[in-house]
Amino acid sequence: MKTTEAITQRILELCKLKNITPNKLGTISGVEPSTITSIFYGKSKNPGIVTLKNICDGFNITLFKFFDSELFKTNDID
Numbered sequence: 001m002k003t004t005e006a007i008t009q010r011i012l013e014l015c016k017l018k019n020i021t022p023n024k025l026g027t028i029s030g031v032e033p034s035t036i037t038s039i040f041y042g043k044s045k046n047p048g049i050v051t052l053k054n055i056c057d058g059f060n061i062t063l064f065k066f067f068d069s070e071l072f073k074t075n076d077i078d
Contacts (some may be wrong), residue, residue, distance in 0.1 A: 006071040007047060008040050013069070014059050029058025 015022055022040065026033035031054050038044040039051075049063075056066050 001071075001074075004039065004042060004045060004047065006069075007052070010066060010069055010071055011036070011039070011055065013071075014061070014066075018059060025055065025058050029054045029056075031055055031058070 011022070011025070015025055020028070022036050023033050025031070026036050031051055035044065035051060036055075039047050052066065053063055056063050059066070
């Protein structure tokens with residue numbers, strides 16, 4: 001699995017857990033919905049750490065908590 005795919009899956013997982021849509025996430029995190037869409041559709045090959053931090057702020061979690069997922073704990077990620 002590619003890192004961007006894992007990031008997308010993690011964002012979707014957290015949206016479901018927090019019961020918010022990706023569009024709502026954009027609003028509460030201050031990240032343009034088009035940026036979130038670009039991450040989801042692979043147009044953003046390398047989402048920046050600042051963007052991810054803002055997304056985490058929208059979820060009210062730390063970057064550590066974001067990456068503390070089985071999605072990122074394997075050697076199969078590239």
